Amino acid sequence: MTDRSMDPGAAYGTRDPDALARRAGTRADPDHDQHFLVDDRVLDRLPTYLPDDADASHVLEIGGGAGALTDRLLALVDAEGQDSGRLTTVERDPEFAAFLREEFADAVDSGVFDVIEGDALDVAYPPFTACIANLPYGVSSEIAFRLLPERKPLVLTFQAEFADRMVASAGESEYGRLSVSAQHYAAVEIVERIPKEAFDPQPAVESAVVRCTPRDPDYAVGDEAFFLRFVKALFTQRRKTARNAVRNTGHISGLDDPDAVVEAADADLMSRRPGTLEPSAFAALAELAREHGNPTEV
Numbered sequence: 001m002t003d004r005s006m007d008p009g010a011a012y013g014t015r016d017p018d019a020l021a022r023r024a025g026t027r028a029d030p031d032h033d034q035h036f037l038v039d040d041r042v043l044d045r046l047p048t049y050l051p052d053d054a055d056a057s058h059v060l061e062i063g064g065g066a067g068a069l070t071d072r073l074l075a076l077v078d079a080e081g082q083d084s085g086r087l088t089t090v091e092r093d094p095e096f097a098a099f100l101r102e103e104f105a106d107a108v109d110s111g112v113f114d115v116i117e118g119d120a121l122d123v124a125y126p127p128f129t130a131c132i133a134n135l136p137y138g139v140s141s142e143i144a145f146r147l148l149p150e151r152k153p154l155v156l157t158f159q160a161e162f163a164d165r166m167v168a169s170a171g172e173s174e175y176g177r178l179s180v181s182a183q184h185y186a187a188v189e190i191v192e193r194i195p196k197e198a199f200d201p202q203p204a205v206e207s208a209v210v211r212c213t214p215r216d217p218d219y220a221v222g223d224e225a226f227f228l229r230f231v232k233a234l235f236t237q238r239r240k241t242a243r244n245a246v247r248n249t250g251h252i253s254g255l256d257d258p259d260a261v262v263e264a265a266d267a268d269l270m271s272r273r274p275g276t277l278e279p280s281a282f283a284a285l286a287e288l289a290r291e292h293g294n295p296t297e298v
């Protein structure tokens, strides 16, 4: 495992990340999800948010852009005197992809760094051990739900409002499908809030850094795809009781016989609203639904 106690940026410290961002950043286009982090303190902190026991031997970055975070991640995986790790950056913009290969040519030549040019929603990811990224917000949800099932440590920036929904607990107003689905795969926490001023060009909204530490849920789920579909279905009726939500959403969850599920379930549980049900309660209900509701593929 790579030693991460070193100063971020030390191994590649001859490069000034602000200067990098300025050099390539003149072409940054917010319409293409290009908001570069320019606050050194935030950039320095991002790699340190990996859980202490994380394996950083092959880090994945999504959206390298002008390379300010890439620089720090190379320092993380290629710590001087340590076993060398690897960094793979996915970048959709061909000009920035070429810029990254050129700027970090030594690391490319020594096999430490490679750039996958393409859409992070489509390309195959390498077998990464951790992912750290300042995500393109237009597709951050889709990317997060490509990454989370890999059950690897993740340190990702999101729009603050999205991050709040990821970490929300049952009963909170932000709690919903996103919270249950994300927390199914990982312990999810906001480790830092980032003001707009830390970016150039500035995004319209505040941001937050979310750490996802993989874990097995403390409940059993026999069919993960059905569980996630069932949660999605019930939250389409979040103002109804669970009883009515189950009855009304069989076409979404794929239940042929939702009434049988309602019959079999605990009456107190069914009188609660979906927004008050903990992930374990959703899981228990989903298992009951599989047993009694005759689920089919949708």
Ligand SMILES: C[S@@+](CC[C@H](N)C(=O)[O-])C[C@H]1O[C@@H](n2cnc3c(N)ncnc32)[C@H](O)[C@@H]1O
Binding pocket: 032, 033, 034, 035, 036, 037, 038, 062, 063, 064, 065, 066, 067, 068, 069, 070, 090, 091, 092, 093, 096, 118, 119, 120, 121, 134, 135, 136, 137, 139
């Ligand atoms: C928010 S910027 C982050 C740039 C840099 N990592 C930083 O922190 O300053 C997002 C980057 O993702 C790239 N990008 C946007 N959509 C993408 C996609 N679908 N797949 C891969 N990269 C994408 C953009 O070109 C941009 O470089």
